[in-house]
Amino acid sequence: MKFVIKSISKNSGRLGQLRIKESQELATPLLMQTTKGGSIPYLTADAFEMVSNEQQLLQLTLSTMDQMAESLALWTRPLSDYVGLPGHNTVLMIRDPCETTPAGGNDRDVMPLFTRRGKESLTATQYMEMVAKFAPDVYQGLCDADTNPESTKKRVQKSVDRTERFMNECYALHGKEQRLANSTLLAPIVGGYNTFARTQSIKHAKEQPAGSYGGYILEGFHTNGLAATTLSAAQLLPIVEHCLQQLEDDKPRLMPGAFTPLLTLELIRRGVDVFDTSYAYCAAANYKALTFSYTKDAVQHAAFLDLTDDEIKEQFTPLLSGCTCLACSKHTRAYIHHLYKTHELLGPILLMIHNLHHYLGFFAAIRSSIAADQLPELIEHVRLQNTDAEIDYRIEANAKVISKAAMGKGFIAAAV
Template sequence: MHCHPVLFQMNKVNMKFVIKNIAKSSGRLGQLRIKEDVELSTPLLMQTTKGGSIPYLSAEVFEMLLKQQQQQQFLLQLTLCSMDQMAESLGQWSRSLCDYVGYPGQSTLLLLRDPCEATPTGGNDRDVVPMFTRRGKEALTAKRYMEMVAQFRPDVYQGMCDADTHPESTKKRVQKSVDRTEKFMEECYAEQAGKQESFSQCTMLAPLVGGYSTYARTQSIQHARKQPSESYGGYIFEGFHTNGLAATNLKSEQLLPIVEHCMQQLETDKPRFMPGAFTPPLTLELIRLGADVFDTSYAYLAAANYKALTFNYDKDAVPAVQAVFLDVTDDELKEQFTPLLSNCSCLACRQHTRAYLHHLYKTHELLGPILLMMHNLHHYLGFFEVIRTQLAQDELPQLLALLTSQGSYSIQPNTKVIAKAAMGKGFSSNAA
């Protein structure tokens, strides 16, 4: 089934979502306009940051990488837990948040938690959620959260929620996450409505929580949909995992029925955000169900754990089936003077070899993770470009079949021992 392009007004600050195509078996294509002159194609890959920066890469290197992909605009995913210490200075900053972090003209999304780092469980209270920063755990009220959002002034931000659930969470914990999220969101909506000038250029995403309970998820959706449609511009799914490597180990048979249940209850005119390091096959399944926006935390976690992404997403490539990862710690690489991936055009593959990357690992050089991150981002951006092409042709199932034939995409934590003298100079010893 194909549909004619339909334009939906998402909120009063001219954020718009255009559905270009809904395919019979392959999800949906769209255009997301967050700023008046910035249009982003969906399914969209947000650029995950740590402390406002693309991990391992300078702004200049990242922009060079984007030019290779013929992309100019992107969505920066920022996290409050890694940037909270900047709130006071941002409150006095007269320009935009994207200017502050060194990416002028781009769009920004502010999350509470870092999808790259495992979020500790516990520490929840009726009126606060824990925020884990470099200084330790801090208790965050909804009022304080909205004050910080007003200081950051992102283009998009998520509403505050209790997302401390995972596949093994008890029914009691799941219900508490929903009840507390509803309470937090009532305060967020009230703050947003009462201080319209502070939030005039910001669009809120309504968080959907409820763990792996269809009943709890429905309750969360119903609370969001009772609000005026202009009070939020889209949905963000939370509470499926505890971030970090946990997202790469989710079981599709557990997750997908819950997501499908939720998607059937959401209106089509608002985008659906899915933060976290979902594996490529699971990402395709989520897109098939109607998810629109993902992030690059999977590419980062692979690089931080010594892995180059080498899975094949080109159905015409020979061989069609190949290894999902290349682990640069493997000793057999020390005499392999070939690129990380033979058909890759990234700088790391054009100018360096597997043996050199292995040498950088052995000598704890910072250039090692830089080159791996360049390659992984290049590879993952190319993957999403192919996803959009396959969606247009209604051939997503064929791409999914190609990916699933190549093995496991779960990222296991690095357990290799690194001398303490080298810690912080290159590859990390624990990226879980």
């Protein structure tokens, strides 16, 4: 994996080019496509081509794909071919950023892996053996990321110590696994919201021989799922800035999680390079279409359109005026609300198409703003949306009840 900085600005962050193997260069700040079980949520490969036909970086998660390891051990073609999305690059991560990761199960020499079948425990050796079966283009090192803003100092220090033990084995085994010869390892940086612990984690990574890893993944800030949308910028940003000041410029920095658009912009301004689409999924899973504006206009915008609101049942307009996605070009708010009411499978498909299209456009606007050194102006526009108060981008679980007969069909049933 090769990463090159194209431009860097104190006010607007940095632009880069990421090349994985012999693929085309991917522009950063970059949006990884979050998957579940190897598939983009709600969408087939053909449906996703209606969103984008450009090369993507697929975010695969071990917690949703561990059952595929045995068959993948016999697979000789790229991992992206196996999941039905050929031609794309792959990043294998441990946890699903779309769902809350349960706490606990942190024994000394094993890491808990929460799958659909329940909790499993992996040693560092077992983890590397499993990763070798997947043979992804990029993968994260094993780490204890079970920390959040409420974690105690003792829990934070344990996460750092356990991660160091795990990574000592990962570094040693990375060069020995033949199936990982062309894979890039990401060094995890953990330590919760403790600057001393974060510095200790960074120091351990930088002590490794040159070429041991190709980038960084900053973990341990949240428990994934909707929790990431509620993080306090005042609490998170100083810790992230503290970490980034100690990292080399020529290695990409990843931060998984459903960060709000506003927090994402602030992280980009400080130098984070790669994010994922879990925010777009979390909105869709809770019946919300993204409607915030990332282009300057004089119209007031809301963060979301709630498709469960009865007031839109006779609104024969697109989800978002001016949007060119398939959902907005061919269908109306009233029709998609009808799909929700009747539990039709097409409903979440159209909603996910819109949200992904909108978020990809958002990142294209971010790159353009950085190139023009105008990211602060974009941040202010996203913050206020031409209103007098800061927009709330947090996603709350939709508490509306769906009958048991509709469970598992179309729009998912929200927990109450």
